[in-house]
Amino acid sequence: MQSVTPRRAGFIFLTYQRWAFASKRACAPPMISIQVKQLTKQFGHVVALRGLDLTINPGELFFLLGPSGCGKTTLLRSLAGFYIPEQGQILFGNEDVTRLEPHKRNTGMMFQSYALWPHMTVGENVAFGLEERKVSAAEIKQRVGDALASVRMDHYADRKPNQLSGGQQQRVALARALVIRPRCLLLDEPLSNLDAKLRLEMRTEIRRVCKEFKLTTVYVTHDQKEALSIADRMAILESGRILQVGTPREVYKRPTCKTVANFIGETDFIPGKVLGAVGGAVTVETGVGIFDGVFGDSATIPTVGAAVTVSIRPECWELHRHAEERNVVKGRIGESIYLGEVAQYEFITGNGTHLKIFERNPRFVDGASRGELFATVAPEDVVVLTA
Secondary structure, eight states: OOOOOHHHHHHHHHHHHHHHHHHHHHHSOOOOOEEEEEEEEEETTEEEEEEEEEEEOTTOEEEEEOSTTSSHHHHHHHHHTSSOOSEEEEEETTEEOTTOOHHHHOEEEEOSSOOOOTTSOHHHHHHHHHHHTTOOHHHHHHHHHHHHHHTTOGGGTTSOGGGSOHHHHHHHHHHHHHHTOOSEEEEESTTTTSOHHHHHHHHHHHHHHHHHTTOEEEEEOSOHHHHHHHOSEEEEEETTEEEEEEOHHHHHHSOSSHHHHHHSSOOEEEEEEEEEEETTEEEEEETTEEEEEEESOTTSOOOTTOEEEEEEOGGGOEEESSOOSSSEEEEEEEEEEEOSSEEEEEEEETTSOEEEEEEESOOSOGGGGOSOEEEEOOGGGOEEEEO
16 A cells, blocks of 8 residues: 655645535636616606716625615616616626516525515425425535525524524525525525524624625625624715715715715714815814814815815714814813713704714713813714715
């Protein structure tokens, strides 16, 4: 029997690694981009999508957010093929799928309801889509096992859905969407029926699975924290139009309009007028003081004297006993809520304006909050929006 030298063992191990990597790539669908071009969808006289343009990159976890009726679910269902648009195109990679039937698009879909068959076992639920596609029994067994293992549910294959918790049912629904090896994954508020703790757990799990499978994923939600915590990029919609596209940090820190600033997180809006602007920097006069700041939308620069709105996030303010040199507002604390690691203040300025200020590691609570205080903010946290 031939002995295995360390050198030969290393060669065998490297060969195995290459084989395993190639096998995994062969089983996984290629990552695709999704392009939406001038998409318009109407329901009677109601226009749900208005000439919408959007590009989602291969392997990207992309979120659609906005208030009820903004068009995010209509866009998702158009991608799935459930709605056919009146105008425009939908491209998966280079393929035009605008009018292709849903079952021919090879998309994985997860809905708000788990939509599991109650009379079937977990394994049978996951296998259903493969059986409809006439996949062989041996391959079904292998792929169902792999899909359940990927969501850590392989030990529950013989249970019925009513024997599972809500989080476990959601994992089964995710496995069912993954088992068909979709070109992209479409999620319609998948965590809305879970309690707060499970939602946190499943956020991380969904991102892990999407990145592990290198899936281009479009995710509809109304939960801002959900989007901010796991999205690669996001789009904010209103009335069938896209207001802003960017990374979570870009959208939160640099909203381009009042609607986006108001929808994502909390903010103080202060009306003012432009005193001067140089490059991306701007000086604004308001009723509570003069602020140096930055433009939210660099493509729309207001002229000197133009009416604008200043947006400042509550956590960006800092409180002091003594006046600072710039971007300072004088006032006092009214109502306050102490939450341990943070305190939320109602800050009343000299002209009666009420601002929201969130102080981390609070110092100005109880007796310390009495008397005159000065609230300051860094110029990069003062976002100037067109009025």
